[in-house]
Amino acid sequence: MKRAYYSNTISEFLTEDSNSVLGQLSLNHSNRSLEDLQKNAWVKQIEILKSELTGIRGSIYFEFQIPRMGKRVDNIIIVDDCVFVVEFKVGDNTYGKHAELQVIDYCLDLKNFHEGSHFVKLIPVLIATNAEWCSTNTEKVIEHYQVAKCNKSGIREIIEKFTQYPRDEINIEIWENSIYKPTPTIVEAAQALYKGHKVEEISRHDSEKINLNKTSNYINEVIDNSKLNNKKSICFITGVPGAGKTLAGLSIANERMLANEDEHAVFLSGNGPLVDVLREALARDFVLTAAESGQRVTKDEAKRKTSTFIQNIHHFRDEYIKYNVKPTERVVVFDEAQRAWTNKQVSSFMKRKKGIEDFDMSEPEFLIDVMNRHKDWCTIICLIGGGQEINTGEAGLEEWVSAFQKNYNDWEIHFSNSIVNSPNYIKSETQRKWLNRNGISETDLHLAVSVRSFRSEKVSEFVHELLELNLETTKKLYSDIKNDFPIYITRDIRVAKKWLREESKGTERTGLIASSGARRLKALGFDVKNEISAPYWFLNSNDDIRSSYFLEDIATEFDIQGLEIDRTCLIWGANFHIDNNEWKYQNFKGTKWQNIKQEVSKNYLKNTYRVLLTRGRQGMIIFIPEGSEIDHTRPKIFYDGTYNYLKKIGIVELF
Numbered sequence: 001m002k003r004a005y006y007s008n009t010i011s012e013f014l015t016e017d018s019n020s021v022l023g024q025l026s027l028n029h030s031n032r033s034l035e036d037l038q039k040n041a042w043v044k045q046i047e048i049l050k051s052e053l054t055g056i057r058g059s060i061y062f063e064f065q066i067p068r069m070g071k072r073v074d075n076i077i078i079v080d081d082c083v084f085v086v087e088f089k090v091g092d093n094t095y096g097k098h099a100e101l102q103v104i105d106y107c108l109d110l111k112n113f114h115e116g117s118h119f120v121k122l123i124p125v126l127i128a129t130n131a132e133w134c135s136t137n138t139e140k141v142i143e144h145y146q147v148a149k150c151n152k153s154g155i156r157e158i159i160e161k162f163t164q165y166p167r168d169e170i171n172i173e174i175w176e177n178s179i180y181k182p183t184p185t186i187v188e189a190a191q192a193l194y195k196g197h198k199v200e201e202i203s204r205h206d207s208e209k210i211n212l213n214k215t216s217n218y219i220n221e222v223i224d225n226s227k228l229n230n231k232k233s234i235c236f237i238t239g240v241p242g243a244g245k246t247l248a249g250l251s252i253a254n255e256r257m258l259a260n261e262d263e264h265a266v267f268l269s270g271n272g273p274l275v276d277v278l279r280e281a282l283a284r285d286f287v288l289t290a291a292e293s294g295q296r297v298t299k300d301e302a303k304r305k306t307s308t309f310i311q312n313i314h315h316f317r318d319e320y321i322k323y324n325v326k327p328t329e330r331v332v333v334f335d336e337a338q339r340a341w342t343n344k345q346v347s348s349f350m351k352r353k354k355g356i357e358d359f360d361m362s363e364p365e366f367l368i369d370v371m372n373r374h375k376d377w378c379t380i381i382c383l384i385g386g387g388q389e390i391n392t393g394e395a396g397l398e399e400w401v402s403a404f405q406k407n408y409n410d411w412e413i414h415f416s417n418s419i420v421n422s423p424n425y426i427k428s429e430t431q432r433k434w435l436n437r438n439g440i441s442e443t444d445l446h447l448a449v450s451v452r453s454f455r456s457e458k459v460s461e462f463v464h465e466l467l468e469l470n471l472e473t474t475k476k477l478y479s480d481i482k483n484d485f486p487i488y489i490t491r492d493i494r495v496a497k498k499w500l501r502e503e504s505k506g507t508e509r510t511g512l513i514a515s516s517g518a519r520r521l522k523a524l525g526f527d528v529k530n531e532i533s534a535p536y537w538f539l540n541s542n543d544d545i546r547s548s549y550f551l552e553d554i555a556t557e558f559d560i561q562g563l564e565i566d567r568t569c570l571i572w573g574a575n576f577h578i579d580n581n582e583w584k585y586q587n588f589k590g591t592k593w594q595n596i597k598q599e600v601s602k603n604y605l606k607n608t609y610r611v612l613l614t615r616g617r618q619g620m621i622i623f624i625p626e627g628s629e630i631d632h633t634r635p636k637i638f639y640d641g642t643y644n645y646l647k648k649i650g651i652v653e654l655f
Helices: 010-015 018-028 032-052 097-113 138-144 155-162 172-176 186-194 212-229 245-259 272-292 299-306 313-322 343-354 363-371 397-406 417-421 429-438 459-467 471-481 493-503 519-524 534-539 599-613 637-649
Strands: 004-009 059-066 071-079 082-089 121-128 148-150 232-239 266-269 310-312 331-334 378-384 412-416 440-442 487-490 510-513 565-571 576-579 582-589 592-595 616-623
Touching: 004 010, 004 018, 010 032, 010 059, 018 032, 018 059, 032 059, 032 071, 032 082, 032 155, 059 097, 071 097, 082 097, 082 155, 097 121, 121 138, 121 155, 138 155, 148 155, 186 245, 186 272, 212 232, 212 245, 212 378, 212 412, 232 245, 232 397, 232 417, 245 266, 245 331, 245 378, 266 313, 272 299, 272 310, 272 534, 310 313, 313 343, 313 363, 331 363, 343 363, 363 378, 363 397, 397 429, 412 417, 412 429, 417 429, 417 440, 459 471, 459 599, 471 637, 487 493, 487 637, 493 565, 493 616, 565 599, 576 599, 576 637, 582 599
Parallel strands: 082 121, 121 148, 232 378, 232 412, 266 310, 266 331, 331 378, 412 440, 487 616, 510 565, 565 616
Antiparallel strands: 004 059, 059 071, 071 082, 576 582, 582 592
16 A cells, blocks of 8 residues: 655665656645645655755655544654654745644554554654754754754754664565454544544555455445335344444534435434543544645534434434434434333433423433434434443333334344344343344444554453452453553552553543542542533643643543543542452442442443553553541541552552
């Protein structure tokens, strides 16, 4: 796969006519609105590099693709054992902080996701052409990811500094053809997809394992067939935790929206913070992209345009309760469809909040009924997860199947084969048999491999065994993952914060997370009842006190479910702790803790910690308070059992 607009040996680049180089760059550059601005920058880059690289042996790349970020780095220059990742700021007379972070992020992306770059020296270089001369500390650049900075006359000096004592040269052919396995965050994926990138461009390339593309292709065939033959259809997609169900859903909705505007494809989610974060991220990116092309778009204008792509499922539901009309949407993707509400939950909500006394449908039944108002065709895509139910009143997949059993016999049902092969999705054998008789089973509708944590696919398994108190299995899994996915414990929050700050480079995001039921963390200064603004927490920069970086505001399971950050500090609460080798489940009421007795409520609490333990992409530290001798709500026994268990697993403690 050719990742650069232009690539060559340095010697051939130096002798090639500058117009020829420019012509190849222009030919591969698809965004015509940027052409004049970009051409001027390329002309200057070519001129500077031809002057500075004379006599240097190696390879050069222009506009090298960084798939996870949906961007391209200006230049990559490979000399001896070094990969110089170069960001040009033509005409700038200062070294901007944003540009520094950007080039560090490019290096981290290559190190983490490009197989050929895992173990090479990656040197981030920022060239502000009109800036003053800047000294470079090679040790700090290599060891601490500081940026080497120079003006238009300094790139040769930087290259010579870092290649004084070369080890083995990088094999260019192997490096160029190395597998790229990007695993974007859901925010990065949404931004890249909205810009027109395809799912295969921003997802892992070990395609023999990952069937995201196959799933998308199958869904598109179902939609096209439904459209051609005036059919109504529904598809149920399943997958292991972190397999990319949401990514697949966003890809399908975006692809249909771009290709067929009349379908009004939409991605719906009941996860309020996820919707808020994605919509805000898309709007900000839209404004920035417009500005780069010389257009002025306000945030409100951007939000109006991007909000049609991602919507809150409850707003969608309420709209069509209010108006008994057919929806404008023809293709609807429901994220976490198993979490739609039961008849009892919806009826109670409608009575309390909407003043509707006689509402008698479950949420799945009503949503199908809304789409059934179309006289000709429509397609529903349901993304089905499992093991992270944290709310009461969630209906499960059974309620969707039940709706089709009672009504809607003319719908065509496509479902993942895993649904009928495992009781994890549908407990009723009768329903599974009915689905087998009345639907179409398809292996491509199951996503079988986790793509969430690029560090280790065993993290979810480790967390599961940890929560099941299977000590020996957990110890083995921890031993397998600890080098790729560092996990630490501490009893000092200052140590936890220090680790987060020191380990994270560039714009890698860190944050504090805790259970919404861990009410007595308030005594330590952490109020889980204090609501955060999810877009500020997840998207704002490290100089904003409302952002996760500031390590002040706590995100709970409700804020962070469906989202991730690079490194987390999980502050463990007294509501879920180990005593006598078993979990104790507690709920804080008034001035004291009460034991939770209902099994369903216990499962919700355990799943809360399952969510919290799987939110870090690159590692986590767990802070377990010491307890108090004078506060009856925080005795040491509420914390020491959990601490001792994690120590037995072998998790290293930081002091």
